């Protein structure tokens with residue numbers, strides 16, 4: 329097989345096979361497990377950002393791993409493509425079927441049991457449909473915490489988080505989803521069940537197969553359960569909002585805080601003045617934590633399993649006072665209580681919604697080496713604005729991970745839905761070219777889905793792409809798993 333071979337598209341199922349398949353699937357899953365009701369299916373056929381809408385043969389909602397396995401055997405026999413879906417909070421159209429209507433939408437949401445939560449071992453075994461927020465609550469009830477969170481935590485499921493290798497706001501300290509996964513259970517394209525749930529600290533029996541499925545966006549198998557690590561609950565949390573003169577200062581402050589605060593530094597997010605102003609204008613009741621306007625702001629969070637809120641706030645205050653004295657920061661406010669900390673985070677989490685209200689924008693979830701990010705922002709912003717007159721480039725987010733959301737806002741008066749097609753695509757290609765020149769990634773945490781598939785093919789290393797396609801062909805020879813996504 330040639331490294332560059334494209335995966336064969338499955339033939340569209342005929343009407344006869346459709347009805348045979350649907351009858352067999354309904355017999356297998358029962359009326360709760362399979363629906364063709366357009367009203368019930370409709371909310372799941374459009375992605376969270378509202379950019380893609382597809383059609384599906386039916387919506388399957390199996391209740392167990394055994395049902396998923398039997399369903400996959402049925403799909404393989406009838407050559408029915410499958411689009412796995414969790415909370416449908418993904419950002420790249422990965423869980424949305426295409427317009428043909430030939431694919432089965434496979435929702436894991438009914439598989440929402442926590443099979444085992446073992447405080448002594450510091451691990452939890454969750455089914456794929458467990459919602460992130462429920463996992464947080466279950467861990468907290470046992471004096472533990474799951475160290476990954478993100479704005480979509482009320483919808484995002486464990487299966488989706490694993491399949492996108494999600495990031496979020498604690499990656500700086502705890503890593504992405506990959507770092508939390510100790511084991512996986514996966515149903516393969518032929519319906520066999522790969523049980524890799526044993527959470528062994530040491531296991532050198534060849535390839536670490538679970539890593540293949542983390543971040544593979546449902547193109548290699550259906551994740552049905554995951555063993556995840558848990559940490560002791562936080563004893564204290566301290567959150568600060570810092571005003572800065574520039575993004576270079578933010579980069580220097582990050583390095584300083586890493587050295588000064590060590591392991592307790594958990595989040596370091598940046599928010600430019602323009603984004604803060606949009607949130608203040610858009611979010612009811614929002615207030616700026618600082619009296620003055622600053623060109624850039626940093627949101628810093630420290631969490632400790634040992635120090636309480638007061639002790640940790642004092643440590644953070646001291647570190648910031650030193651930075652102020654060194655002329656690195658202009659001002660800072662430390663949250664006085666939990667409600668104020670949440671209000672700081674609401675300013676950060678409200679950026680996307682506030683920006684949507686401003687008009688169309690092209691969003692890019694990009695990374696470059698952490699230390700290069702301030703220079704990248706300073707170079708790429710003006711380059712994009714100069715090449716695409718009337719646009720405004722804003723970068724915000726996870727500076728501590730070398731990952732920002734680099735959004736290019738449309739010129740005033742641009743019409744949503746038209747501007748993206750007419751100009752937006754060229755802008756995205758320009759941003760991705762710049763990121764590639766800087767040795768970065770066109771997808772830091774959201775994945776590729778259908779949104780960035782062509783860009784991945786255009787820009788990724790051909791050797792890496794060839795290898796991904798060969799792995800896909802080996803695990804899914806009929807091309808039935810999430811066709812049209814990623815590779």
Ligand SMILES: Cc1cc2nc3c(=O)[nH]c(=O)nc-3n(C[C@H](O)[C@H](O)[C@H](O)COP(=O)(O)OP(=O)(O)OC[C@H]3O[C@@H](n4cnc5c(N)ncnc54)[C@H](O)[C@@H]3O)c2cc1C
Nearest residue numbers: 414415416417418422479480485487488489495496546551
């Ligand atoms: C407000 C908001 C903030 C967000 N912030 C962040 C952030 O900071 N960092 C970040 O990384 N993401 C973020 N996201 C994106 C999103 O929450 C993540 O991508 C999440 O991992 C998606 O989970 P989901 O269950 O909704 O998956 P879905 O959207 O349903 O699916 C995502 C992908 O995974 C596949 N998939 C889903 N379940 C399975 C399964 N069981 N087996 C195999 N494949 C499967 C789908 O086919 C699709 O390709 C945010 C989303 C929102 C709405």
